[in-house]
Amino acid sequence: MATNSLPVLAILGGTGDLGTGLARRWAQAGYEVIIGSRNQEKADTAVADLREVMAERGVTELSVRSAENLAAAQAADIVTLTVPFSHQSSTLELVQAALQGKILIDVTVPLVPPKVARVQLPEGGSAGQIAQALLGDDVSVVSAFQNVAAAHLQEGSGLNCDVLVSGNKKDAREAVITLVEAAGMRGFHAGMINNAAAAEALTSVLITINKRYGCHAGIKITGIED
């Protein structure tokens, strides 16, 4: 159960492996989580599936519910976006008013199918910059989680993978690093929102490595004294 001191979290487009993986980890850490979708039934199914998986593991007390994307954004304090790049702008336009004064965690990777293993950054520099420009300065866009393999998020164990956290406001980055840690990973201040380009580009490199080496690769930052 979420305590009063924890922010309510929404995950828009949260019915995929990445969204439900984050939902599971945050709910297990005690957060109230809303899985959002364009389609209420899809969101209902994702929540039911998540409850079933967790019940098999003996976890029955999870504060997870479903909603359409707009209602999810309205009800949450911090909103995470996990939709394909082609749906990023339309989803943000839908929820723009509901995001004012809040943090948006943008997980969008600007992949251009079919060549998803090739870096093809957008004209705006990165999906993170596109989101910040679209939403305006009263929304704190923080880019994160692009380099986390959904397959590993879905596992119950620890994650051997770090998260680069970019955004123009330090307080917002701090809040997201707290959520990264709640999900079982280390998060690093990675600079202004322009620097989202690094993690977004790296995703295509990791896809290349996954194909070649048959794995679900991630990255760790080295050279820092623990």
Added chain:
Amino acid sequence: MATNSLPVLAILGGTGDLGTGLARRWAQAGYEVIIGSRNQEKADTAVADLREVMAERGVTELSVRSAENLAAAQAADIVTLTVPFSHQSSTLELVQAALQGKILIDVTVPLVPPKVARVQLPEGGSAGQIAQALLGDDVSVVSAFQNVAAAHLQEGSGLNCDVLVSGNKKDAREAVITLVEAAGMRGFHAGMINNAAAAEALTSVLITINKRYGCHAGIKITGIED
């Protein structure tokens, strides 16, 4: 001493910490290395300094010599470029004819001072793509080593840092991965030359992390079974 089977290596603009760090490691692995500079005297000094440092460690048999950049490129089989972004194109234009049929290892990071901690990728997408476009298809441009801290290269010990290796030709990437391993690191096939953008952008993120956490950060790829 280099054996006949090893390629001769040139490092253009090789008098800095990164260039001399690579020179030291490759020479110790038995390669013949030419440190190139715009200025013969600067190259002479770099080689003399390198010999002195290595002699202090008891290493006197090193096949390292100095040359101006053009002569270095002409004499080498594989050429590495370690100049600031602002000198990349002029240096490549100088040696273009000498590079035909060879591999160019591009280490250029498109930093735009004074905001070097901010990702500011060039219009061509990446420095790697700029090099490949400038040199033409008879030169195999391979992007590598952007994320290696020169401070760590200068140390004698092992390096806790991986190298992303991008380029359009697999054989050329393989040859560079051999050189990455000779320098004491793991190298990964990271895709076509477009994917140089990832390592180049990541450098500004690592600069951000170095400033904030007081370190010389690098990256490791995780999730691959050894």
